[in-house]
Amino acid sequence: MVYKYKRYLGNTNTVEVHDTNNENTNCQLDEIASDHRKWYDTLSEAKNDYDYDNCSWCLGDSQR
Numbered sequence: 001m002v003y004k005y006k007r008y009l010g011n012t013n014t015v016e017v018h019d020t021n022n023e024n025t026n027c028q029l030d031e032i033a034s035d036h037r038k039w040y041d042t043l044s045e046a047k048n049d050y051d052y053d054n055c056s057w058c059l060g061d062s063q064r
């Protein structure tokens with residue numbers, strides 16, 4: 001389990017964003033290297049920062 005700084009966690013390596021309030025084991029948040037983690041309070045904040053896709057496990061509506 002990853003320590004949550006904020007609700008949304010972006011992976012800048014896969015360019016996917018996760019909702020840690022709805023974490024699925026398939027998200028494999030523990031596998032994200034610390035220098036690929038970016039934290040956000042809101043999903044729109046994340047989307048404005050990077051062109052993230054939604055994680056299909058915790059957010060759904062994946063576009064890729």
Ligand SMILES: [Zn+2]
Nearest residue numbers: 018027055058
């Ligand atoms: Zn996820």
